[in-house]
Amino acid sequence: MRERPLGHDPLQQVAEGDARPRRVDRRIRGAPRPGGAQLGAVGGAQRLLVRAEGEHPARGSGVAFGFEQLRQRQQRRRLQRLRTERQRQVAAIEGHLDRLDSMIDEQASLYEQLHQDRADYLAVLAAQRAALEQARQEAAQDTPPPDTTSDTGGFVPPVNGSAAGTAVAAAMSEIGTQYVWGSADPNVGFDCSGLTSWAWAQAGVYIPHSSAAQYSALPHVPLGSVQPGDLIFYYSPISHVALYIGGGQIVHATHPGADGAVHTDSMYGYDPPVGAARPG
Numbered sequence: 001m002r003e004r005p006l007g008h009d010p011l012q013q014v015a016e017g018d019a020r021p022r023r024v025d026r027r028i029r030g031a032p033r034p035g036g037a038q039l040g041a042v043g044g045a046q047r048l049l050v051r052a053e054g055e056h057p058a059r060g061s062g063v064a065f066g067f068e069q070l071r072q073r074q075q076r077r078r079l080q081r082l083r084t085e086r087q088r089q090v091a092a093i094e095g096h097l098d099r100l101d102s103m104i105d106e107q108a109s110l111y112e113q114l115h116q117d118r119a120d121y122l123a124v125l126a127a128q129r130a131a132l133e134q135a136r137q138e139a140a141q142d143t144p145p146p147d148t149t150s151d152t153g154g155f156v157p158p159v160n161g162s163a164a165g166t167a168v169a170a171a172m173s174e175i176g177t178q179y180v181w182g183s184a185d186p187n188v189g190f191d192c193s194g195l196t197s198w199a200w201a202q203a204g205v206y207i208p209h210s211s212a213a214q215y216s217a218l219p220h221v222p223l224g225s226v227q228p229g230d231l232i233f234y235y236s237p238i239s240h241v242a243l244y245i246g247g248g249q250i251v252h253a254t255h256p257g258a259d260g261a262v263h264t265d266s267m268y269g270y271d272p273p274v275g276a277a278r279p280g
Contacts, residue, residue: 134191137181155169155202157169162203163200163203163205163229163279164203164228164230165229167202167205167243168228168229170198170202170203171243171245172245172251174186174190174195174198174262175264178190179253179255179256179261180256184209189253192211192241192242192253194209194253195243195262196252197209200279207279211238211240211241212237212239214233214241215238215275215277222276223273226244226267226276227246227278228244229243229279230276230278231243231276231277232244232273233273233274233276233277234270234271234272235271236274238274238275240252240254242267242270245264248267248268249267250264250265250267251265
């Protein structure tokens, strides 16, 4: 080990600004445990080092300022992310509320339409029940209404037409004629069996003026095999009759009132038929 020159003090070398601090540090770390005088020298060196660091206060405050700026930027970014997420959630909620409002409006409109449809249905049902009651009274009559089928009402049968074709043409010529219970007179009106009996009378075929009597008196045919001119019967007991005109359509008189006058209808759309018969 190289001997140190007399009077050489590493701490004094640091205090004087020696350009070899690392060598001095190693010497300090490797030196024997100092006594009281050496501790005083070390404390002085530390004070010199602290004073040296304190010679640049702007650098320390600049670092602190930089950290504060970084913290503020991070906080602003976090707040911006929270704001963006909150705006997205609010937009989603508003969109959901708009859809709910639209659904409520649709349900309200549907309810109003169903309410109106129900009122219309009840009105039609009441009229049909009234017609059914009249038809049942007609079927229960011991004495049939007077026969007025001989009155043509101005109807001219087609030349060389079949009996069924003539009956269909006759019934169709009375579209719009009012419903009058017990009548088979085109100058007065028709009930259901009055129309069918009058129409077939124009073809020279006479049938009873009663839906139940017509069904009893005439030969039956399957509903899937009906032809124009056949009679279609409804309800049980039978209390309504119509004339089949082809294409799934019938012509009949249903009940008093403008919508019950002689008109065409769907064979199955009016009501489920219960039987069919073929005059002639």
